[in-house]
Amino acid sequence: MDLTIGEVAKRSGLSVHALRFYEREGLFANPVRRLSNGRRIYHQEDLEWLAICTKLRSSGMSLAMIRQYIELVRQGPGNEHERLELLRRHEGHVEARIRELQGALDVMRHKVRVYEDHVVRGEADRLWNPSRPDAAAGEGAVR
Template identity: 80%
Template sequence: MDLSIGEVAQRSGLSVHALRFYEREGLFANPVRRLSNGRRIYYEEDLEWLAICTKLRSSGMSLATIRQYIELVRQGPGTEHQRLELLRRHERQVEAQVQELRETLAVMRHKVRIYEEHLARGDAHQLWNPSHPDAAQAETRQECQPSDGA
């Protein structure tokens, strides 16, 4: 089934501008086809690729790496090991990002807990108060030492 750029935009959640950008950057697995009047036409497989491509982008994969992956796909059989290695490399990067986010979340949960405790005691005015130098140091010590389960 042929799809217009507007239909692909609606179904993919990408803007028409973003779809044109993806095309210019060579980010489609298959070249975008055009009708004799120049209008772009897309197929379901293009939507499937866009779903993967947008996940790769949102996970931090660079445009250059996506292009490299696409080029390997276009080369066809015989590039599977290279594609796998490229994906494994990115998988390791995403795992590192997830670990960093977990650590950040633990600090944020601990910080929220500190503020909740101080607000409940009525002494939250001391937290990061430049006129009370010991308070900033105390909060920093508390923030940098998340308790178990944080």
């Protein structure tokens, strides 16, 4: 089933501009086909690849790494170990980023609890205020 760029944009959630960018950057698994009038034609496998590709991007995989991966895919069988190593390497980066974000979330949750407690008790003015040096006295980690 042939799909237009507008249909692919709607189904994938990507803009037409983003689809053209992905094509220019060589991020499609297969070359984008065109009609004799130059209009782009996509197929279901293009949508399936875009779903994977957008997850790789949202996980922080660089365009260069995606290009490297897709080039290995295009080469066909025989380089599965290289693909696996590339994916494992990125998996490690994603796991490290998740740990980093979890630490940030833990701090934010603590800060929210501290502020909620101070607001409920009517003591919000005791929270750290850089324009009032005396407000920080004795506050410690409450800031």
